[in-house]
Amino acid sequence: MNLLRDVPIRRKLVLILMLTTGGALLLAGTGLLVLDYFRFRQEMATDLEALAEIIAQNSTAAVAFQDTQAAKENLAALGAKSSVLAAALYDEDGTPFATWSRSGKTSAIPLRPEPDGSRFRGDSLIFFKPVVLNGERIGTVYLASGLSEIWKRLRLRVATVVFVFLAAAAAALGFSSALQALISRPILDLAGTARAVSERNDYTLRAEKTSADELGQLVDAFNQMLAQIGDRDTALLAAKDDLEHRVLDRTRELQAANVELQQSNRELDDFAYIASHDLKEPLRGIHNYSMFLLEDYGDRLDEGGKAKLETLTRLTRRMEVLIDSLLQFSRLGRVDLAVEDVNLDRTVAEVVDSLGINLQAEGAEVRVPRPLPTVRADRARVGEIFYNLIINAVRYNDKPRKWVEVGWLEGDPPVFYVRDNGIGIQEKHFDSIFRIFKRLHSRDKFGGGTGAGLTIVKKIVERHSGRIWLESVPGEGTTFYFTLAKGDSVAEDAEPTDPAG
Numbered sequence: 001m002n003l004l005r006d007v008p009i010r011r012k013l014v015l016i017l018m019l020t021t022g023g024a025l026l027l028a029g030t031g032l033l034v035l036d037y038f039r040f041r042q043e044m045a046t047d048l049e050a051l052a053e054i055i056a057q058n059s060t061a062a063v064a065f066q067d068t069q070a071a072k073e074n075l076a077a078l079g080a081k082s083s084v085l086a087a088a089l090y091d092e093d094g095t096p097f098a099t100w101s102r103s104g105k106t107s108a109i110p111l112r113p114e115p116d117g118s119r120f121r122g123d124s125l126i127f128f129k130p131v132v133l134n135g136e137r138i139g140t141v142y143l144a145s146g147l148s149e150i151w152k153r154l155r156l157r158v159a160t161v162v163f164v165f166l167a168a169a170a171a172a173l174g175f176s177s178a179l180q181a182l183i184s185r186p187i188l189d190l191a192g193t194a195r196a197v198s199e200r201n202d203y204t205l206r207a208e209k210t211s212a213d214e215l216g217q218l219v220d221a222f223n224q225m226l227a228q229i230g231d232r233d234t235a236l237l238a239a240k241d242d243l244e245h246r247v248l249d250r251t252r253e254l255q256a257a258n259v260e261l262q263q264s265n266r267e268l269d270d271f272a273y274i275a276s277h278d279l280k281e282p283l284r285g286i287h288n289y290s291m292f293l294l295e296d297y298g299d300r301l302d303e304g305g306k307a308k309l310e311t312l313t314r315l316t317r318r319m320e321v322l323i324d325s326l327l328q329f330s331r332l333g334r335v336d337l338a339v340e341d342v343n344l345d346r347t348v349a350e351v352v353d354s355l356g357i358n359l360q361a362e363g364a365e366v367r368v369p370r371p372l373p374t375v376r377a378d379r380a381r382v383g384e385i386f387y388n389l390i391i392n393a394v395r396y397n398d399k400p401r402k403w404v405e406v407g408w409l410e411g412d413p414p415v416f417y418v419r420d421n422g423i424g425i426q427e428k429h430f431d432s433i434f435r436i437f438k439r440l441h442s443r444d445k446f447g448g449g450t451g452a453g454l455t456i457v458k459k460i461v462e463r464h465s466g467r468i469w470l471e472s473v474p475g476e477g478t479t480f481y482f483t484l485a486k487g488d489s490v491a492e493d494a495e496p497t498d499p500a501g
Contacts, residue, residue, distance in 0.1 A: 021172040022165070029161035036157050040150045044083075044125055045118040048145050051081065052129035056141045059089055062098070063131050063139040066091070071098030083149050085124060088142040089131070113140040123147050186215045190222060203230030287313055337378040337463060344372035344416075347379065348406050351386045355394075364394045364402040372408055372416075377484050381460045388453035389418040389480050397422035413466070413485045424474035434458045434468075457482075 055074060062070035075087040075098055086106070089098040090113045099106045118127040124144050131139035193207040203226050209219045290313045298306060345368070352359070352366045359366065375382075386406065393404040399421050409415040425433065434454050457480075461468045466483035 018169065018172055022169055025165050025168050029165060033154065033157060033161060037150070037154060040153055041120070041125075044145065044147075044150060045127070048084075048118060048125060048127045048143055049129070051078070051084070052127050052141050052143050055087065055089075055143070056129050056131045059098075059131055059141065060133050060138070063089060063091060064133055066097065068097050072100065074098075075100035078143070083145045084143060085146050086142075086144040090140040090142065092138050094140070108144070110142065113142060116140075120147075186210055186219065190219060194222070197226065203227075203233055337381065339376055339378060341374050342377045342379045342382055343374050344382070344408075347383050348372060348386050351383055351390060354387070355390060358391070359394065362394050362397075362402060363400075364397070364404060366390060367403060367405045369405065369407050372406070373414060375414075375484050377464055378460075381463070382484070385457050385460055385482065386418065388457045392453055393418060393420035393422055393478070396420075413483045415481050415483055417479050417481045419477065419479040421477040424476055425470070425472040425478055426474055427472070430470060430472075 055078070059071055059074050061067065062074060071089045075089065078084045078087050078100060079102065084102070086101040086109055087099070088096050088106075088109045090096050094112050096109065096111070099109050101109065114126075114128050116128050116130055118125060120126075124146055127143045127145075129141040129143075130137045131141060189210075190207045193205055197203060197205050206223045206226065207219045209216050209223075290309050293301075294306065294309050294313075301309070348366075348368060358364075390404050390406070394402060397420060403421055405417075405419040407417055407419070409417070458468050461482045461484070465485040468480065468482040470478055470480045472478035
């Protein structure tokens with residue numbers, strides 16, 4: 001079957017028809033030959049039995065009177081029958097008294113008669129027939145016949161079967177070659193149409209239907225499929241054109257919006273700069289004049305007046321810090337990140353070094369239990385994250401021995417944390433602490449502060465496509481977790497740290 005797999009369908013159909021017809025004819029011819037062979041054998045046995053009956057009847061007197069000469073003459077008459085090879089007559093005691101052989105040799109004749117009836121032995125048929133007189137057996141006739149007649153008739157029959165087989169095969173070849181087109185032509189036309197559709201991408205082509213049988217149904221189904229594909233292709237092209245127009249219109253809208261946004265950002269930057277400059281100028285004047293009043297007229301003011309001027313001075317300084325924080329926060333969302341490989345060990349070391357005086361004054365220790373990884377991020381902005389978290393951890397701490405731990409947890413992306421043993425935060429304030437200028441304590445408690453540090457940290461983390469969250473137990477400490485998902489981290493060899501500490 002595999003040999004016919006790649007043969008053209010026309011040849012397949014012809015070969016199938018030829019093999020089917022040839023196989024049927026060969027099977028029928030073989031059966032006929034076998035049937036003829038056994039029928040010829042039966043006919044030969046019948047003929048030999050009839051001949052033996054004639055010899056037995058003609059030899060009755062010769063056997064009864066032991067007339068050997070008459071018996072031999074009766075047997076010699078068998079020479080006219082070309083198929084008979086040998087003959088013999090046995091007396092009542094089973095002793096042969098007359099024999100005949102076509103070859104003149106009587107050695108093959110049995111010395112004693114065998115049971116009556118016919119049997120095939122080697123390449124001959126032998127037959128034993130009783131000689132009966134007045135109902136009594138007086139002797140036995142023996143005949144031996146060759147099988148040449150059978151083989152001659154079989155050869156003739158084989159020649160006839162071969163001739164019929166060849167004639168039928170030739171006729172089948174002619175008919176199959178002519179009739180296979182009824183099946184192959186529609187299939188070949190269908191294949192040609194499919195090839196043309198594939199090469200030209202033209203779904204308007206249709207296969208020609210030539211019959212109403214299964215092949216016609218196949219052609220109808222194929223044409224319906226082409227129609228459906230064509231309709232779908234047309235709909236897709238229309239949808240594609242519509243989508244392209246929409247994308248083009250949306251692109252124009254986005255470009256226009258981008259231009260407006262850039263203009264708005266420039267104007268906002270200009271406004272923020274001008275506003276901060278214009279607001280700081282009178283604040284500096286108020287601050288300076290307050291200082292002048294304290295220096296020049298301090299001896300003329302009572303304690304209440306001095307306290308009010310000092311408060312005014314402190315408020316102007318706080319207002320200036322608030323303006324700077326607001327300006328920094330407004331610029332975070334509009335300035336592009338300068339993403340690069342950042343060695344966090346070095347970044348944290350630089351932050352700790354910049355806070356050295358504050359840490360020494362507060363008696364605080366910063367711990368880094370294992371090397372931090374290198375990440376893809378904005379170096380300056382990541383430094384601000386650690387700066388604000390560490391300074392807050394030190395500021396909001398009432399313990400005699402303050403400590404801050406900076407570490408990380410393996411993951412994708414890795415999770416960084418800043419843990420302290422400070423005052424902690426109640427869970428109900430977990431969200432509000434990230435709002436700008438939101439403070440949980442009085443203005444001057446725990447060293448003041450603007451309340452913008454965690455807001456700036458959250459904004460920087462989000463700009464890096466990360467997130468920030470915390471765990472805290474009031475009175476025991478707080479842990480801030482955050483991720484930086486802008487790029488892959490390259491971790492040093494270290495074991496994961498338990499986030500619970």
